[in-house]
Amino acid sequence: MPLLLPFAELEVGKHLYWQLGNLKIHGQVFLSSWVVIGALLSLVVVGTRKLERDPRGTQNLLEFVWDYIRDLSREQIGEKAYRDWMPFIGTLFLFIFVSNWGGALVPWKLIHLPSGELGAPTADINTTIALALLVSLAYFYAGLSRKGLRYFEYYVEPTPIMLPFKIVEDFTKPLSLSFRLFGNILADELVVAVLAFLVPLIVPLPAMFLGLFTSAIQALIFATLAAYYIGEAVHEEHH
Amino acid sequence: MTSWLLLAEAGVPEGGLFDLDATLPLMAVQVVLLTFILNSLFFRPVGRAVEERESFISTSRADAKQKLAQAERLEADLKEQLKDARQQSQKLILEAEQEMDRLYRDALAAATADANASREQARREIDSQRDQAMARLNKDADKLGDLIVTRLLAAS
Numbered sequence: 516m517p518l519l520l521p522f523a524e525l526e527v528g529k530h531l532y533w534q535l536g537n538l539k540i541h542g543q544v545f546l547s548s549w550v551v552i553g554a555l556l557s558l559v560v561v562g563t564r565k566l567e568r569d570p571r572g573t574q575n576l577l578e579f580v581w582d583y584i585r586d587l588s589r590e591q592i593g594e595k596a597y598r599d600w601m602p603f604i605g606t607l608f609l610f611i612f613v614s615n616w617g618g619a620l621v622p623w624k625l626i627h628l629p630s631g632e633l634g635a636p637t638a639d640i641n642t643t644i645a646l647a648l649l650v651s652l653a654y655f656y657a658g659l660s661r662k663g664l665r666y667f668e669y670y671v672e673p674t675p676i677m678l679p680f681k682i683v684e685d686f687t688k689p690l691s692l693s694f695r696l697f698g699n700i701l702a703d704e705l706v707v708a709v710l711a712f713l714v715p716l717i718v719p720l721p722a723m724f725l726g727l728f729t730s731a732i733q734a735l736i737f738a739t740l741a742a743y744y745i746g747e748a749v750h751e752e753h754h
Numbered sequence: 755m756t757s758w759l760l761l762a763e764a765g766v767p768e769g770g771l772f773d774l775d776a777t778l779p780l781m782a783v784q785v786v787l788l789t790f791i792l793n794s795l796f797f798r799p800v801g802r803a804v805e806e807r808e809s810f811i812s813t814s815r816a817d818a819k820q821k822l823a824q825a826e827r828l829e830a831d832l833k834e835q836l837k838d839a840r841q842q843s844q845k846l847i848l849e850a851e852q853e854m855d856r857l858y859r860d861a862l863a864a865a866t867a868d869a870n871a872s873r874e875q876a877r878r879e880i881d882s883q884r885d886q887a888m889a890r891l892n893k894d895a896d897k898l899g900d901l902i903v904t905r906l907l908a909a910s
Contacts, residue, residue: 541773
């Protein structure tokens with residue numbers, strides 16, 4: 516790299532490896548995810564320390580978030596089952612949202628790692644695939660626990676011709692979920708990094724704002740789709 | 755897509771965008787744990803607070819509605835009573851006026867009769883006294899005339 520600016524190095528696909536037994540894990544992803552989880556938990560702990568009937572301060576924010584997540588999951592999952600899945604949907608939304616915004620807003624580059632660099636945990640394919648597989652497990656579990664083996668009727672409805680498509684869907688759902696999130700966040704970070712590398716001042720700002728917007732939208736999309744899949748699995752056909 | 759799969763499988767020493775390893779299951783476990791923690795720290799308490807408030811609001815709303823209905827009923831009741839009382843008082847006033855009128859007439863008639871009676875009596879008394887006085891006068895005059903006649907006769 517000819518020009519070494521402190522905020523404008525570009526490293527793609529380099530990871531800080533930690534050895535865990537004979538397993539390798541990406542240290543930088545866990546470090547930043549712990550920051551994200553820590554931020555979330557401290558916000559939640561501060562906001563729910565003293566819940567009052569007339570909300571004030573952080574409680575207002577938390578209730579707003581709660582309301583938002585409830586509306587989202589109720590709309591997608593339906594009145595009957597949404598209560599069981601609201602914490603899962605909400606956690607997905609909050610974790611992805613705070614990860615994305617944390618990746619965009621926290622000046623990670625100030626912390627120097629021996630290898631790789633800190634960033635949004637969701638810019639790592641492992642995280643997004645983990646989240647997407649959790650969604651797959653969740654909707655299978657939701658469908659099976661609510662309807663038992665009748666869940667598999669869903670594959671042949673409305674006609675058995677749908678069977679192969681529905682089976683393929685089970686694979687494309689996690690694939691599209693994980694790659695959409697991963698691609699958007701990574702691309703956003705790359706765009707900002709490249710622009711900052713080329714023109715360090717002012718020019719990257721619009722891309723950064725766009726990145727914030729994309730980040731929020733991606734969190735919403737992920738949570739909404741997860742809720743929609745679960746809703747689809749628990750949906751009762753009315754004949 | 756094949757290229758990165760091949761790259762990953764071909765034992766590229768380290769790194770790459772699509773470097774899948776134990777990060778994936780650990781992250782999944784971490785997110786599941788976070789779900790349970792957030793459920794007990796955030797979703798359940800806030801949900802309870804919100805639902806308590808919602809039920810509080812709906813009960814106080816129902817309460818207020820009931821009270822309003824009661825107040826309206828009371829108002830109608832009182833209005834009815836007020837109307838009744840007005841009519842009653844109107845009637846009472848009318849009755850009292852009539853009564854007063856009647857009493858006034860009665861008293862006037864009684865007083866007039868009384869006055870007439872006492873005037874009549876006074877006239878009768880006056881008449882009788884005049885008659886008496888007249889009679890006495892006549893008697894005196896007769897007596898005097900007799901006396902004069904006697905004297906004159908005696909003198910002559």
